[in-house]
Amino acid sequence: MARLVVAATTLTLARGLQQPHALRTLSRLRSAAKDALEQHTERVQTGAGPGAPSPERAAHNKRQQEVFDSAAEFFASPEASPPEVEATLDALAKRICEPSRPEAAFRVLDVGSGTGCLSRRYAAAAAGGADVTGVDLSPEMVKAARAKGGNPTYVVADVVDYAAGYEGDLYDAVVFNACFGNIFDRSAALRAAAKVLAPGGRALITHPLGAAFVDELHERDASVVPAGLPRTLLDMEELVSEAPLTPAFVEDAVPYFSEFVRD
Numbered sequence: 001m002a003r004l005v006v007a008a009t010t011l012t013l014a015r016g017l018q019q020p021h022a023l024r025t026l027s028r029l030r031s032a033a034k035d036a037l038e039q040h041t042e043r044v045q046t047g048a049g050p051g052a053p054s055p056e057r058a059a060h061n062k063r064q065q066e067v068f069d070s071a072a073e074f075f076a077s078p079e080a081s082p083p084e085v086e087a088t089l090d091a092l093a094k095r096i097c098e099p100s101r102p103e104a105a106f107r108v109l110d111v112g113s114g115t116g117c118l119s120r121r122y123a124a125a126a127a128g129g130a131d132v133t134g135v136d137l138s139p140e141m142v143k144a145a146r147a148k149g150g151n152p153t154y155v156v157a158d159v160v161d162y163a164a165g166y167e168g169d170l171y172d173a174v175v176f177n178a179c180f181g182n183i184f185d186r187s188a189a190l191r192a193a194a195k196v197l198a199p200g201g202r203a204l205i206t207h208p209l210g211a212a213f214v215d216e217l218h219e220r221d222a223s224v225v226p227a228g229l230p231r232t233l234l235d236m237e238e239l240v241s242e243a244p245l246t247p248a249f250v251e252d253a254v255p256y257f258s259e260f261v262r263d
């Protein structure tokens, strides 16, 4: 409803753009929307967002945080991204941004953004630049991502909490790169993606090293990687039985790439 009111007001204002008071009101509306988004982000980051996590999800996320806080230095180092990985990430970012258009910034939510290795690439990969939010459970990974600079905004949160009660502008793409197997409840994460995606927007699961690599991680330590990646359209269907997402495509190769479209 609020969105409709803002849209209608914006239209009225656009008609009277020559009037200085209309410009002032437009700028106040923009600033109110920005404030609302910042307040939402603060609520999510301080755990004051809607709905407390179950004890199981909280325990799982605590372990993720510990593991990735202590691995952040490695993930931020050149060792973690040799030239072949860099090239794969460039190609992934390009492919993710294929539907972008020159007249609008492409809006991406990068889930499990880590040190921002993919988040920073969208601005150059999208035809009209990109407006990127990275969301990650690990404060140290987010700190490393912020230290690397670039335009993305980073939030420390579980994607499920980030999406609950989200009222900001909807995203064109929600990307789970090299993190989908780490997530406590993959269906809940996809429902969260659907909540923040614009109609026709895409939820994408990608992994530069492929699904077999994720299976190995799962076998090594299921407390960190509780699941693998969906290998078929049927696997994808099962994950989104309660979400308004339609499985569109899966390429079970190296790199791995799968895509759902928001109904």
Ligand SMILES: C[S@@+](CC[C@H](N)C(=O)[O-])C[C@H]1O[C@@H](n2cnc3c(N)ncnc32)[C@H](O)[C@@H]1O
Pocket: 064, 065, 068, 075, 111, 112, 113, 114, 115, 116, 117, 118, 135, 136, 137, 138, 141, 157, 158, 159, 160, 177, 178, 179, 182, 183, 184
């Ligand atoms: C293997 S790292 C990958 C980081 C980055 N995407 C990359 O490609 O380098 C997985 C990341 O997912 C994050 N993560 C796991 N579950 C998450 C969740 N429910 N919400 C947000 N981030 C999550 C972890 O904190 C970790 O930083």
